[in-house]
Amino acid sequence: MAEEFRLDPWASAVRLEYEKLFRYFGIKPFRELLPRVTEVLGEPLHLMRRGVIFGHRDFDSVLEAYRSGERVALVTGFMPSGRFHFGHKMVADQIIYYQKLGFEIFIVIADAEAYAVRKLDRRKVIETGLYEYVANLIALGLEKNRHTHIYFQTNYETPYYRLIQMFSRKITMAEMEAIYGDLEPGKVMAALTQAADILHPQLDYFGGFKHVLVPVGADQDPHIRLARDIADRFENELGLRRPASTYHRFQSGLDGNKMSSSRPDYTIFLSDPIDVAVRKLKNALTGGRATVEEQRRLGGEPEKCTVYEFYVYHLVRDDKKLARIYQECRGGRLLCGPDKQYAAELLAKFLEEHQRKLEKAKDRVLEYVEPPSF
Ligand code: SF4
Structure with a gap:
């Protein structure tokens, strides 16, 4: 059962047994979709071909939307808690791949979470966000265009914050604890804020409905599950739909454990x-x-x-x-x-x-x- 195996998105160096994700959480193998990816998107990214991106939820529906000319967006984020390393580059490669295909791109710099959950100095977090994350993304080839949006969590548009408030009404502490384990107020805020990060591109205010894809490391799946639950509950009120997701393996550190700026x-x-x-x-x-x-x-x-x-x-x-x-x-x-x-x-x-x-x-x-x- 899922209760026996909980993912912790805030743990710094978890090792995962990937097959458990298929068994417990309904994540599907990505490999099965490769022929369809080739048909719809063209040459798959090397990370897809080589099984580094190994799982997905509803990625087939994103492919279908793209094929039929509907709007599609990629949402991803970076926690500006340390320097930009090759594990981050793997995410950047995915962003740039989808940008070239014409996906709209939303990139959040999670400065609120870095402050409240990681308890980092705010000035330092902002500087790191700018000169490590945004600068490296640009250097790797992220283009500036009207479909690409980068924002800091503490410096965005009012309807985004309204979503965070609204989401709090339809989620109970028991549900959040079932997903995340023990929680403190900072983590509750961070989780609801992440749900707003993932879902806000669908609002009229942010350009109207688009299918959302979130590429994540497997440890981030709790955020995806929460966002999907919330989308279901706000389908009528806000017209939200479940986001799709893909899952990539971690890059190992040079000693075989997880690559991390803290090591x-x-x-x-x-x-x-x-x-x-x-x-x-x-x-x-x-x-x-x-x-x-x-x-x-x-x-x-x-x-x-x-x-x-x-x-x-x-x-x-x-x-x-x-x-x-x-x-x-x-x-x-x-x-x-x-x-x-x-x-x-x-x-x-x-x-x-x-x-x-x-x-x-x-x-x-x-x-x-x-x-x-x-
Ligand atoms: S470093 Fe050694 S083990 Fe690794 S690929 Fe090269 S030859 Fe093989």
Whole structure:
């Protein structure tokens, strides 16, 4: 039963058993939709092709809406609690993929949540939101257009705040505790605010109805379930419909646990000096064997290797090349020393180019978003 397995969206480093999500929460495997994705959207994003995006709720209805020319929007958010790392880049890649397809884009900088739940300094949160998150998104290719909206939770339009108030009427504490476990007032506010983040693009005030898709890490599913319950209860009053969602795997930190800004030695940030990033990668946990002789004889284990994961998520976009690395590793023809050197070269090349763009992007953040005044 679902009660035996609860997800905590505020835990900093949960490890998930993904198949439990299919079993307990009705999340469906994404792989089954790949042929339909190809038909409707064209070439699937590498994260879809490689199973990094592994689950969904109602993504088929988003595909159908897109195919028939209805309006579709992607909603996502970032908690500005630390520096922008490669785990965040995975979300950015999805945003940019959907933006290119013509989805409307809503990006929330969750400064209210960072203040109330993570208890961070407000000034610092705003600065991080601007110069880490928004700047990196721009540098990665997020375009500014009339269908792209970035906002801070504490600096948005009145109807958005009205939604938060209205939602509080039709949700009980018992329901929220069933979804989230123990709650304090800050978390209740944060959860209702997230529901408003997810659902507000459907209101007339924000341009009228559109189908909403929310790509999340699996630990964020409680927010999706709450937003879907709330949408059901406000269907008549506000015309809200359930949002769809996709679920991606976490990127591992370089020691095999979750990548997180609170674990900087095991996390590569997109603003890390290149020598620092390369050093971290070279110290990463691999799927290599104890000795060269053993590796030649038994082959490596790319499934357990954080360097290989970097290839899959970020460094190698060509599927054939990726398959070649996998087979050479498995077959014992590739050794970790030279392979790490190769990965480090790819990483350095990416970061060099990205950081050039990042410096320019910092001057443009205020074109994309208006920060709160205090
Ligand atoms: S050879 Fe490369 S992919 Fe294989 S385990 Fe070593 S570092 Fe990982």
